[in-house]
Amino acid sequence: MDFTPALTTRLLIVDDDPQIRTMLAEYLATFGMEAQGAEGGAAMRAAMASEQFDLVILDLSLPGENGLTLCREIRDSSNVPVIMLTARAELADRVVGLEVGADDYVTKPFEMRELVARIHTVLRRSRGEARRAAPAATGHETRFGIWRLNTTLRQLVDAEETVVPLSNAEFRLLLTFIENPNRVLDREMLINNARGRDLDVFDRSIDLLVSRLRQKLRDDPRDSALIRTVRGEGYVFTGNVEH
Known part of the structure; x- marks a missing residue:
């Protein structure tokens, strides 16, 4: 249809x-x-x-x-x-x-x-x-580290009130991470959540998307405080999440 x-x-x-x-x-x-x-x-x-x-x-x-x-x-x-x-x-x-x-x-x-x-x-x-x-009309925010994610406005804000723009895929990926803290998430799950099951995607694209999100979060992959790589398995979000 x-x-x-x-x-x-x-x-x-x-x-x-x-x-x-x-x-x-x-x-x-x-x-x-x-x-x-x-x-x-x-x-x-x-x-x-x-x-x-x-x-x-x-x-x-x-x-x-x-x-x-x-x-x-x-x-x-x-x-x-x-x-x-x-x-x-x-x-x-x-x-x-x-x-x-x-x-x-x-x-x-x-x-x-x-x-x-x-x-x-x-x-x-x-x-x-x-x-x-839409139900979070007042602007629901989730906090982690120096960051606040407003899920209504889809805005990422740092401690100095600077808004960091997120693409749709970056927003979905970050939301997946903060909804599953301290849990190893494999690439298949991240691809499905970040881009949707009905898109033509490939494993390498999720690594690039994670890299781009790390840059916006100022999270050094060599000494990550937020998104840690688990070799052979995927990624784990280690930030302290406060809803």
């Missing part, structure tokens, strides 16, 4: 090819989605400053500022889901895309219906997380 959003879904398509932007917008409209096009970074920033979007479709191979740079910029200031389009199928491209905060990727050439399915998957997961956080 096709997933049809109750409210109009607003998408931003960032691609330098006007034909691709038009083709995608027209096709997505048949599924009840409104799509706006942007040819590059400047147009993307202008669109995101003036409107709110439910999801961004971002081409990797843009002239000038490439998709990786723009994805990192989006993730530094927003939790809007990002699906990357890439004409290259090498593992390294997929790993880097996930590393900078993309929620999923589609390799060109692709079936249009596959892209729609991936959009629906990412939106279901994103909206599901928002619903789960």
Whole structure:
């Protein structure tokens, strides 16, 4: 059964090819989605400053500022889901895309219906997380070390009240860790919780995601106070969690 959003879904398509932007917008409209096009970074920033979007479709191979740079910029200031389009199928491209905060990727050439399915998957997961956080309207916080994680606002805040942006995958991974302190979590569980069972993921991506989360938590892997590697098994969160 096709997933049809109750409210109009607003998408931003960032691609330098006007034909691709038009083709995608027209096709997505048949599924009840409104799509706006942007040819590059400047147009993307202008669109995101003036409107709110439910999801961004971002081409990797843009002239000038490439998709990786723009994805990192989006993730530094927003939790809007990002699906990357890439004409290259090498593992390294997929790993880097996930590393900078993309929620999923589609390799060109692709079936249009596959892209729609991936959009629906990412939106279901994103909206599901928002619903789960909704009861904590006052802003439930979990504390560990110098950090506070607000699960309503999805914000990580340090002792100096500095907000550290988290991607959707980083937020899910951190939430999994703090909900399972002092327990060894294998890579399969972390992959399923951080990205969802219906995405095409691989073991190496979770290691990169953990590395990125450690950097944001300022947790030195050589002398970790929060996320410790258990060789051959996975990771364990050793922070003192206060709910």
